[in-house]
Amino acid sequence: MSASHALGVSDRELMIKSLEYRKDVLRIISHAGAGHTGGSLSSIDILNVLYNRVMRISPARFDQPDRDRYIQSKGHCVEALYVVLADLGFFPRSQLTTLCEYGSHFIGHPTRKVPGVEHNTGALGHGLAFGVGLALGLRHDDLRNRVFVLLGDGELAEGSVWEAAMAAAHYELDQLVAIVDRNRLQITGPTKDVLSSEPLESKFGAFGWHVRTVDGHNVAALTNALTVPPPQGKPMVLLADTIKGKGVSFMEGVLKWHHGVPDVDEYRRAMEELGAALRQVGGHQ
Amino acid sequence: MSARTPSMYSDDARQRAARLGLRLGRPNLEEFAATLTEIAARDRNVMVVTSDSRGSGKLVGFGQRLPKQIVEVGIAEQNLVGIAAGLAATGKKVFAVSPACFLTARALEQIKADVAYSDHPVVLVGISAGVSYGALGSTHHSLHDFAALRAINNVSIVAPADNKETHAAVLYASQAVHPVYLRFGKAPMYDVHGPETGNHVRSAMVVREGTDVAFIAIGEAVIHALLAAEDLYDRERISCRVVSVPALRPFDQGPVLAAARECKALITVEEHSVCGGLGEACASLLLESGARTQFKMVAIPDEYTVTGSQADIFRHYGITMEGLARTAHRLLESI
Numbered sequence: 001m002s003a004s005h006a007l008g009v010s011d012r013e014l015m016i017k018s019l020e021y022r023k024d025v026l027r028i029i030s031h032a033g034a035g036h037t038g039g040s041l042s043s044i045d046i047l048n049v050l051y052n053r054v055m056r057i058s059p060a061r062f063d064q065p066d067r068d069r070y071i072q073s074k075g076h077c078v079e080a081l082y083v084v085l086a087d088l089g090f091f092p093r094s095q096l097t098t099l100c101e102y103g104s105h106f107i108g109h110p111t112r113k114v115p116g117v118e119h120n121t122g123a124l125g126h127g128l129a130f131g132v133g134l135a136l137g138l139r140h141d142d143l144r145n146r147v148f149v150l151l152g153d154g155e156l157a158e159g160s161v162w163e164a165a166m167a168a169a170h171y172e173l174d175q176l177v178a179i180v181d182r183n184r185l186q187i188t189g190p191t192k193d194v195l196s197s198e199p200l201e202s203k204f205g206a207f208g209w210h211v212r213t214v215d216g217h218n219v220a221a222l223t224n225a226l227t228v229p230p231p232q233g234k235p236m237v238l239l240a241d242t243i244k245g246k247g248v249s250f251m252e253g254v255l256k257w258h259h260g261v262p263d264v265d266e267y268r269r270a271m272e273e274l275g276a277a278l279r280q281v282g283g284h285q
Numbered sequence: 286m287s288a289r290t291p292s293m294y295s296d297d298a299r300q301r302a303a304r305l306g307l308r309l310g311r312p313n314l315e316e317f318a319a320t321l322t323e324i325a326a327r328d329r330n331v332m333v334v335t336s337d338s339r340g341s342g343k344l345v346g347f348g349q350r351l352p353k354q355i356v357e358v359g360i361a362e363q364n365l366v367g368i369a370a371g372l373a374a375t376g377k378k379v380f381a382v383s384p385a386c387f388l389t390a391r392a393l394e395q396i397k398a399d400v401a402y403s404d405h406p407v408v409l410v411g412i413s414a415g416v417s418y419g420a421l422g423s424t425h426h427s428l429h430d431f432a433a434l435r436a437i438n439n440v441s442i443v444a445p446a447d448n449k450e451t452h453a454a455v456l457y458a459s460q461a462v463h464p465v466y467l468r469f470g471k472a473p474m475y476d477v478h479g480p481e482t483g484n485h486v487r488s489a490m491v492v493r494e495g496t497d498v499a500f501i502a503i504g505e506a507v508i509h510a511l512l513a514a515e516d517l518y519d520r521e522r523i524s525c526r527v528v529s530v531p532a533l534r535p536f537d538q539g540p541v542l543a544a545a546r547e548c549k550a551l552i553t554v555e556e557h558s559v560c561g562g563l564g565e566a567c568a569s570l571l572l573e574s575g576a577r578t579q580f581k582m583v584a585i586p587d588e589y590t591v592t593g594s595q596a597d598i599f600r601h602y603g604i605t606m607e608g609l610a611r612t613a614h615r616l617l618e619s620i
């Protein structure tokens with residue numbers, strides 16, 4: 001993919017944004033003393049590409065029926081969403097540090113009290129059915145807007161995901177895109193040991209979905225996978241191969257960072273690493 | 286889940302607990318896990334089913350020690366309860382362990398049909414119950430579990446107040462021949478019982494005598510009522526009785542009716558919606574029995590729950606020593 005992308009923002013600019021988002025995620029989690037670190041870092045590149053390149057959405061148009069929709073079914077990784085929404089101008093960045101405070105709307109899962117959030121999530125296994133409903137409703141109104149639903153790989157153990165998957169194929173919802181953040185970890189351990197949902201390619205395929213496997217940290221590959229339309233009449237799933245805790249060496253692939261909160265020293269080391277990575281791609285820090 | 290858990294108790298409340306010589310125990314969840322592990326180590330018929338919840342259920346040690354007695358189903362609460370019922374039907378003593386919010390909402394139909402109605406003696410263990418998850422928000426709160434399960438026949442409902450009641454509750458559940466729901470929070474709990482009481486969960490127990498106001502409290506709210514009672518007596522010589530009600534079903538009516546006869550006012554206290562919990566159970570009991578007493582329900586009101594930590598939420602709704610003392614005061618003044 002070319003450096004200056006047709007959709008306005010270059011790959012390099014996106015990579016810089018991803019690093020800045022990662023710093024913000026860590027900043028607000030350590031400020032709050034709580035949060036889902038690993039899964040926010042594994043999904044941030046996906047959110048970045050969606051919000052900055054793929055989706056037709058902005059604070060000014062958020063009340064318009066013909067906007068694209070993003071549903072974060074793996075709601076626990078709300079910090080990634082808050083950070084991206086702040087960057088897009090849905091609310092002032094300063095509000096991010098009220099995360100988890102008494103009376104703040106910025107709680108540990110997405111709520112519609114926060115501008116830019118489409119749906120309240122937090123209980124896993126709800127997002128895809130809601131997305132099916134959105135896609136049906138949009139189609140009913142002759143709107144071709146797309147609906148994106150982000151799922152965790154552990155989340156796929158919920159039967160409701162597969163009920164929705166069947167409905168999406170049955171109703172030929174090609175406006176609907178599911179993205180699985182396949183970081184291969186959940187709380188107790190590796191997803192393959194806790195309750196394996198693999199092989200996902202053939203499973204979703206058998207459910208009637210168009211399946212794409214993609215490197216979930218490669219902004220160019222994500223862009224391509226999310227912008228090239230699926231075959232007509234097929235819902236599409238992106239199996240995004242990711243690394244839980246991506247971007248901070250000592251968090252990558254380490255179980256405890258599911259909801260681990262960095263202490264002062266870990267925070268400093270993580271910010272230094274991300275700062276160095278930023279310098280390397282030529283961003284500010 | 287949160288690195289910094291703000292204290293549930295004000296400095297005053299903590300000092301009062303210290304003056305009373307109350308021991309700060311461990312979280313009821315840890316007491317549950319330790320007791321269950323002991324029981325299961327002696328009896329291979331005892332099994333645990335988890336849904337990516339063994340860490341939050343403090344059962345990692347159980348899994349290491351008794352790997353053949355734990356079944357992991359992944360993030361699938363409906364499956365958890367269905368599988369537990371099937372295991373129970375083969376004669377296993379099954380503890381199905383999952384966050385109370387998901388266990389009693391997501392899997393409610395499995396509880397109703399496969400466990401309660403079919404009478405398979407599964408022990409449903411709701412962990413991190415009430416508003417233990419604090420700022421994770423309403424998806425993670427279980428303020429409906431008493432109400433939902435009270436409306437389903439054939440499930441005992443037990444919410445222990447301290448480690449001692451927890452120990453008794455796990456023993457009770459392990460011997461039960463019908464379904465049981467156990468409800469545990471995450472915070473360390475003070476002992477509310479002396480040596481005489483708290484050794485079983487089948488009856489409501491007076492943990493402090495008094496005649497002006499009676500606090501009727503359940504589960505992890507009992508301690509706040511006890512501290513408020515001591516505070517009111519110390520500062521104003523208001524005499525408060527405190528009754529701990531570990532079980533909503535079977536519901537031990539005697540001590541509640543006695544409190545209504547012998548005290549001027551009655552206050553129920555619970556970490557649950559005001560709809561369908563201990564307060565309403567007492568209200569209907571009192572009205573049907575013809576008791577006449579001043580009555581107030583302290584619970585989470587029927588509104589969008591305020592956001593914040595468990596301590597913030599308790600403070601906001603007056604489920605604290607200070608809040609309950611204020612409520613008692615106001616109620617007495619209105620007489």
Ligand SMILES: Cc1ncc(C[n+]2csc(CCOP(=O)(O)OP(=O)(O)O)c2C)c(N)n1
Pocket residue numbers: 038039042074076077122123124125151152153154155156181183185186187191244258336337360361362387391
């Ligand atoms: C219905 C439901 N059950 C359990 C949980 C608790 N929970 C929160 S995150 C999580 C693990 C999620 O793993 P995965 O879907 O792989 O997400 P990720 O690795 O991206 O964090 C669990 C069990 C929940 N939020 N909702």
Ligand SMILES: [Mg+2]
Pocket residue numbers: 152153154181182183184185186191
């Ligand atoms: Mg995962």
